[in-house]
Amino acid sequence: MSRRAVITGMGVVSPLGIGKEENWQHLLAGTSGISRISRLNVEHLPVKLGAEVKNFNPKQFITDRKALRLSFLNVHLGLAAAKLAVDDAALPLDKIDPTRFGAIIGSGGGGFDDGPGFEDLNEPILRSWDEEEKTFNSAKFGEKGVPVAHPLFLLKALPNNAFYYISLLYNIQGENNNIISSYTGGSQAIGDAFRSIRRGDADVMIAGGYDCLLTPNTLFSLHAMNLLSGQEDPATACRPFDFMRDGMVAGEGAGFVLVEELSHAQNRGAQIYAEIVGYGNVSSAYHIYQPAPGGDGMSRAILRALEDAQLDAAAVGWVSADGIATQESDRAEVCALKTVFGDRLSQIPVSATKSMTGHLGSASGAIESVYAVLALCQGLLPPTINYEHPDPDCALDLVLHQPREKQIAAALSINQGIGGQCTALMFKKYA
């Protein structure tokens, strides 16, 4: 009998709220988490809207002093969501074999807050500036920059520092990885954790992702690639699959789940939310930032997940779409769904929760997995907001404006990132 992986804990920190309950309420109500960015002075920035996490106090979740002062907001969001997931799972930490406890974490890179450690590097770089050559001068850096460079900068910028603090807090000594990718890290982490459990390399895994796209450098660079919405009204800015969609809205957040081997969860009397039954992870190998137009990559990821789950396409009761709201990506995604589901696609409800959350970078796939599991558990499909002008290229049975009551046996959550990485996760109602 092969090993089965179930989800026993979930934690979310997103622009829709802190904790899965608050997220779910706002999601069902069709509330937008998007607003004018308050953290930055956006007066002269080309981008003014974003999906910020509100009322977040890291000290409510993090007690490690080093984690508080030597890492940035994105990591704090990650640590908070991880704690919410572990608390939700009521994991008896003293009874868990630490060598069979693992962690896989997806992120967008190092601990960057206001740019790539700008606050720490501003002064050293200014002092290293060669006014004549108009360039950074390494000799000046050595002489004048180094003495004012924070000696612990390495620790702040380590790409795996969230992993370190999480492993330390929960004494995680087993299978692990830290996945850096452009937006698929969260779903890849959950997929890989599922495989670790199934393979027998661990009994419990904490898996998820965190990210913050609301930094001046990220906003400017996404805007320069024409990926961000230019709409002015925050609540209606993100319009997945709508004919008038004009780009993503950048955000921030974190989502984590506890993935546990079934008998391990049963033996400790854990609450079981759902089972992970399939994972597909492929690359479209097409373009540095555009999706493959026919949805190749995404379609193969879904087929791979179905095959992995040994499920027929007909078993899929609902799709949590990537729906980032760029013209190209949404169209490619629909092509992929058509390739896999054919004419049956019109009977499969689809939701694009980014219409409310905005794009949460590498947290997206993890947070949307939590939403998918909640939809399975509750028999309620979250809505898609801001869909007003049908696009003939994106003909879908979208769950519009209101949640839809529907008992589903299996949910599919899909994501694609810049650079062609595609993931598909299959969740099944636990019975």
Next chain:
Amino acid sequence: MIDEKEILKKVQESIVEALGVDEEEVTPGAVLFDDLGAESLDLLDIVFRLEKIFGIKIPRGGIQQDLDGALTARGAEELKKRMPEVDGERIVEGFRIDDIPVLFTVQTFVNIVKRSLAEKETAH
């Protein structure tokens, strides 16, 4: 010359910033490792902040003078004189020189700053 009260205030602020501890905990007699939960890499952070604030250069390992091994009986006596602010009972023959930073109190940093400022003054 800045007076000692002013130095203490700035040292306290730097320690609060570097360790993320509460201001009330940072009394002159508080031992950084034992009372304030510091570890060696925190000392780098504190020294960095003090150098910036006071415009001084504190040599790394200046107090131990990069010596290895353990204190001799005479070394222990010398060190006690040099660091009257720390717990003298712990400075005995055989105490590892590497471990000296575990004795540092908030006052140790006040003294280091005072000394560095005085040296700077004489150099001018």
